[in-house]
Amino acid sequence: MMGRVLQKVGTGFSWICAILLLGTVFCMVGYLVINGLSTINITLIFGETDPMDALLFRKQVFDGLFPAIIGTFALVALSVSFAVPIGLAAGIYMAEYCRGTLKKVFSLFFDVLAGIPSIVVGLFGFSVAIFLHKYFSSKIYPCLFISALSLAFLVLPYLIRTTQISLENLPEGIRRTAPALGATKLQNIFYVMIPRSLSGIASGVILSIGRCAEDTAVIMLTGVVATSGVPKSVFSNYEALPFYIYYISSQYSDKQELLSGYGAAIILLVICGLLFMAAFFVKHRLTHHALYRP
Amino acid sequence: MKLVEHFAEKFFWFAAVLSLAVTILIFGFMVILGLPLFKGGQFFDLLSKPWLPDHDTLGIYPMIVGTLSISLLGLGFAFPLSLGCSAFISVLGPKGLSKILKKTVQLMTGIPTVIYGFVGIFLLVPIIREVFERGSGMCILSASFLLCILVCPTMILFFTDSFDQVPKSFLDAVDALGGNKAQKILYVILPYSWRGILTGLILALGRAMGDTMIALMVAGNAVALPDSVLDSARTLTAHIALVIAADFESLEFKTLFACGIILYLFTTVIALSVRSIESKPWRKK
Amino acid sequence: MTKTYIRVLFICCAVCFFVSPCFSSTLDTFEGQSGTIKISGGTAHIPVMKEAAKRIITFNSDIQISIAGGGSGVGIKQVGEGLVDIGNSGRAPTDEEINKYQLKMFKWAIDGVGVVVNPKNNVKSLIKTQLVDIFSGKITNWKDLGGLDKTINVYTRDKASGTRAVFWKKALDKGEITDKANFVVSNGAMKSAISNDPYGIGYVSVGHIDESVAPVALDGVVPTLENVKQGKYKIARGLYSNTKGEPSGLTKKFIEYLFSNEGQQIAADKGFIPVK
Numbered sequence: 001m002m003g004r005v006l007q008k009v010g011t012g013f014s015w016i017c018a019i020l021l022l023g024t025v026f027c028m029v030g031y032l033v034i035n036g037l038s039t040i041n042i043t044l045i046f047g048e049t050d051p052m053d054a055l056l057f058r059k060q061v062f063d064g065l066f067p068a069i070i071g072t073f074a075l076v077a078l079s080v081s082f083a084v085p086i087g088l089a090a091g092i093y094m095a096e097y098c099r100g101t102l103k104k105v106f107s108l109f110f111d112v113l114a115g116i117p118s119i120v121v122g123l124f125g126f127s128v129a130i131f132l133h134k135y136f137s138s139k140i141y142p143c144l145f146i147s148a149l150s151l152a153f154l155v156l157p158y159l160i161r162t163t164q165i166s167l168e169n170l171p172e173g174i175r176r177t178a179p180a181l182g183a184t185k186l187q188n189i190f191y192v193m194i195p196r197s198l199s200g201i202a203s204g205v206i207l208s209i210g211r212c213a214e215d216t217a218v219i220m221l222t223g224v225v226a227t228s229g230v231p232k233s234v235f236s237n238y239e240a241l242p243f244y245i246y247y248i249s250s251q252y253s254d255k256q257e258l259l260s261g262y263g264a265a266i267i268l269l270v271i272c273g274l275l276f277m278a279a280f281f282v283k284h285r286l287t288h289h290a291l292y293r294p
Numbered sequence: 295m296k297l298v299e300h301f302a303e304k305f306f307w308f309a310a311v312l313s314l315a316v317t318i319l320i321f322g323f324m325v326i327l328g329l330p331l332f333k334g335g336q337f338f339d340l341l342s343k344p345w346l347p348d349h350d351t352l353g354i355y356p357m358i359v360g361t362l363s364i365s366l367l368g369l370g371f372a373f374p375l376s377l378g379c380s381a382f383i384s385v386l387g388p389k390g391l392s393k394i395l396k397k398t399v400q401l402m403t404g405i406p407t408v409i410y411g412f413v414g415i416f417l418l419v420p421i422i423r424e425v426f427e428r429g430s431g432m433c434i435l436s437a438s439f440l441l442c443i444l445v446c447p448t449m450i451l452f453f454t455d456s457f458d459q460v461p462k463s464f465l466d467a468v469d470a471l472g473g474n475k476a477q478k479i480l481y482v483i484l485p486y487s488w489r490g491i492l493t494g495l496i497l498a499l500g501r502a503m504g505d506t507m508i509a510l511m512v513a514g515n516a517v518a519l520p521d522s523v524l525d526s527a528r529t530l531t532a533h534i535a536l537v538i539a540a541d542f543e544s545l546e547f548k549t550l551f552a553c554g555i556i557l558y559l560f561t562t563v564i565a566l567s568v569r570s571i572e573s574k575p576w577r578k579k
Numbered sequence: 580m581t582k583t584y585i586r587v588l589f590i591c592c593a594v595c596f597f598v599s600p601c602f603s604s605t606l607d608t609f610e611g612q613s614g615t616i617k618i619s620g621g622t623a624h625i626p627v628m629k630e631a632a633k634r635i636i637t638f639n640s641d642i643q644i645s646i647a648g649g650g651s652g653v654g655i656k657q658v659g660e661g662l663v664d665i666g667n668s669g670r671a672p673t674d675e676e677i678n679k680y681q682l683k684m685f686k687w688a689i690d691g692v693g694v695v696v697n698p699k700n701n702v703k704s705l706i707k708t709q710l711v712d713i714f715s716g717k718i719t720n721w722k723d724l725g726g727l728d729k730t731i732n733v734y735t736r737d738k739a740s741g742t743r744a745v746f747w748k749k750a751l752d753k754g755e756i757t758d759k760a761n762f763v764v765s766n767g768a769m770k771s772a773i774s775n776d777p778y779g780i781g782y783v784s785v786g787h788i789d790e791s792v793a794p795v796a797l798d799g800v801v802p803t804l805e806n807v808k809q810g811k812y813k814i815a816r817g818l819y820s821n822t823k824g825e826p827s828g829l830t831k832k833f834i835e836y837l838f839s840n841e842g843q844q845i846a847a848d849k850g851f852i853p854v855k
Binding site for chain 3: 060
Binding site: 016 | 297298299302303305306307308309312313314316318319320323324325327337341346374375376377378379381382383386387391392394398399400401402403404406407408409410412415416417443445446449474476477479480486491497498500503504505506507531534535550551554558562564565566568569
């Protein structure tokens, strides 16, 4: 009898959970969309400046999201270009060249790196910047470069792990064919294994892009500011979308600014959502391609 | 050819060592820059005293309590919710709805935490303030609710993955014996996947403790030791974000490195415990 | 008669000639310039900084100006360390700070710090002892002040804030601020917090007060611009921009712009009292 009751309760409970979760998500997104959709227009992004002037960097944009969007793009591009070579290479090392206790040690350290809170990484980046400022060159201060470096540290473990897992999940047959035909280890990796695991690796890269685009804690400590226009150099301050959202939420001067915060939130959500779906798509589509290539 | 091979291997090795070095360096920086705190055993005082800079007492104890209470409460909400949802997705729900739920959960992992904080400030905080009629609405409870929604997707995906790893023969056995879906999940799947569930729980705890934006925006950031869940509190992570603006030669700033060290140690403990769970032998019933 | 006339005319011309440099520092000085100005510090200054930056950059887009907040303490520290070109502060730098960093201070506006509550709150006037007790946590319920039966939610700023330093010294007579207070990071954040919390109380720059918050009279004097100007409202402070050593180049031009007619007009528009 108790068993029956337990089953009924269990089933009911899981239904409630599912509905609760779905409901909460729809409420959140719905709230943002309802409040912010009306602000999504050219003025939100470009302020009073003519879009063509802004896009060609002829004129600066004030009261618009354009500098923040450009800042986010620049940040993501820079940090991914730092992280991808190192992450991919380290992942290949872990999957192919590393064995035994050494592998366990490396694994543990990478797990720790993956778990470090983003604010601690930001604190590290800030300390490095101040350290360099004092002892190397007084031109270095928290800036785009430092932020990109810190973000690269943040996403490195994801890249290593996804590369490692994609490579390790290849069937033994694929792994052994090329060497059996006389290929070297490196040739095997580059001509056979990586193309086969490209989908997993690519989805890992796209997810890292998403992580860089959305992070606030790291950039808050390493060089993002509320107002700076489009960054002119890698060593300058910059604006970014997630920081804009945080800043507006805590200190908006009028209703208009608050609404622009909603608009920015929607834009950020859309960017992250698109990146995520792209990762998913790539993972499945590339697999299809790779396996069915004639 | 051999040379290229050799260089390539060295390059890969170098990349791995560089990543390792970064992990150690982060810890190293925290310790070296926080060194003044270790002199005279101040570090352990730090961990038990309250934060009153005007009285020269720089203790981060209230922040530790803040982090633990918000994370544990958030996890307390999230664990049953995730368990229920994963059960729904894997077994109990109708096919179509399960798929929708799973896709939604996957998309949710991409939502930035600053968005949770943003919605929290304008939607959740006034509700909490009016419903409970106490405090400003910026409290441990609000932060825990938001944290719960933050960690649920990761936990759900983890749980469903481990549920999917139950051998098909077990599930077939339940069907063969005439069991229904609820019995399948309660008596077979859950006990078998205890390892995955525990790992997911611990990783979610790590995520909850390390989150900055939700606590910063919604928990109020008061320095007092919180008495109830409706009190404003400050977490270690929010503390770092707030004090970063202070004079970085001062002792106050150095306490940030103490916060960093504690968070780092939490992370390491979590990584180690996950490892040890995975290496435990499967208990034969 | 003509001789006197000519003398007067000559003196007028001489005066105009020597005085004109003071009035010519409008945007023209930024013609043909390029470079970066980094500004950080007091959050009260930000609206003026933003407007000035907007005008300068619109005039000459080769100049880049980045503005961060952080509070007066941050501004002083960062300009002293050479991390920014101009550090704003809402309080005068201490002698210690001036000596350590060789700061040069430029006061370009006067502001006050006023107590604010939510517009829905009917408690609009307090005496000093009540204020001290509220912020120290002795008085915890609005009903003790003639308001609703709800707990008072105190909001305060962090230690780097010049607004806080002035408020603590002049309004609270260096009294305690309860550790149960919620922390906000800037004047703007204080305004948002109070306007969203019907039972909150906090303090903010007088120039920032608008319809979203209600000023509270202290000992009978309402914190308005007029009262600060006339000296009736005692909790006043200057808005300073500090540089490390004598400013030069773009930084110098920016500071001169703040003191120009246009700059002072911007300060007045944003709700502060210009010094000229």
